[in-house]
Amino acid sequence: MQNIVILAGNIGQAPETRTTQGGTGITHFTLATSRPRYSEGRVVRDENGYRVQDTEWHRITCFNGLGKTVQQHCDKGMKVLVRGRIHYTKWTDAAGIDRYGCEIIAETVDFLSWPKESEDPEFIDRGDDIPF
Template sequence: MQNLVILAGNVGATPETRSTQGGTKITQFSLATSRPKRDSEGKVLKENGRRVENTEWHRITCFNGVAKTVAEYVEKGQKVMVRGRIHYTRWTDQENIERYGVEIIADEVTFLSYGKSRQQQDNRQDNDDDDIPF
């Protein structure tokens, strides 16, 4: 049996990176996925002509090479696909309350769009090319 998760969505915030004492690079980011909201008959709900969506947020954790690539190239709002595994954690907080968490450990992150800074850079280059006489 295999623990396999594939998610495609929008990055919620700029990824955060840290390193362990042993030098392992860890990058984390949030990913939003959406699906249409449905009524009791299974029909897609609409408000003002637009479909209503349920959004779920996922914590994505990357290690080493994937962490480095994500830290360097992924930005808030970018569309990415994550392939990895689901990981559950349990801990006791400072007030002695047992807490639970879930995260996706990413094996691969595929870019489905450029980040905003790359899109702006490409747009500037396209505009600069308009000034070149032929």
């Protein structure tokens, strides 16, 4: 069996990077995904007939080069596709209580909307040099 996660959504906060004592770069960001809300096997709709959406929040962790790329090019609201694996952690807090966490360790992050420095129209490649 394999541990594979694929999520497409919007970045919820600007990525944050830190470096471990061993020199490993770790970048974190949150990703919002949406799904239709169901009740009794049917999609719930609002008063205007639109589907009601439920949002799920995921903690995404990127290491080293991938983390650097995400830090440089991603920002809040950007659409991305994350491929990776789910990772569970357990720790004991200062009060001696066991705590649990869940995160997605990203192996790839594909940009589904423009990276932050490409939002300037001067940098957008419109393909004007196509000869036909």
